[in-house]
Amino acid sequence: MLRTIQATRYVVPLREGGSLPAIVEGDDLGLYVVKFRGAGQGILALIAELIAGEIGRALGLRVPEIVLAEIHPALGRNEPDAEIRHLLKASAGLNLALDYLPGSVMFDPAARDAAPSQEASMLVWFDAFTQNVDRTPRNANLLVWHKKLYPIDHGAALFFHHDWATMAAKSASPFKQIEQHVLLPWAADIAEAGAAAREKLSEERFERILNAVPDAWLEAVPGELSATERRAGYADFFRRRLEAAHSFEQEATDARARLI
């Protein structure tokens, strides 16, 4: 389901990102933004980025194409910057990469950016479903490119996976943090978006997405669980989360009512 590219050249770091992402060239001559498995955030951030990103795409949101990027241990050998050299060395193997959108800018309500209601509602629903706290006015993680919206940076979503003992409780959470969502003012049809989302999501869809996560990533997570057990755990979370949809839709709708 995902393409795999070979990283052939480290082009330039994206200094604004906390996880040291960089623009990298692939063997298909495309440019990608790579999120490195050797970065401080750890492997769970890449797993969340892939799973949540693909759910976003399933919902019809314009998440830039996600590919797996193979980094050869020798790629960073001649990098003059020691930090970059170490990062590349620690990231040998499969990493996550997004199609690079040249000339895109961050969505900014203070600059009078606005969003279509249907799309804003779906993005709010998606972030409540995946429990993504990284879509605030300060840190929108929402690119505007050719006047259209492109959600990025889903590494903080699915935060229950840092502590699986909390999964059942978190899956039922109304997700109060939605009140901080950058697109809430435009999200006029959250319940409607939820109905459309439920049409698009199915157990088979989740299974296909979870199967796209490399075993090597799931096995690199500290703990006892096997890759198969972890995939089953995520599937269980999504099943429960869909059952809780009315509760988080109501929470988001109420938060918006307080706002406008």
Ligand SMILES: Nc1ncnc2c1ncn2[C@@H]1O[C@H](COP(=O)(O)OP(=O)(O)O)[C@@H](O)[C@H]1O
């Ligand atoms: N696909 C992309 N195309 C263009 N720029 C991007 C893309 N992905 C990320 N960026 C830029 O890189 C920055 C950091 O990426 P992000 O995924 O948000 O990483 P972090 O987890 O470090 O915040 C973004 O704020 C954005 O400016």
Ligand SMILES: [Mg+2]
């Ligand atoms: Mg970010």
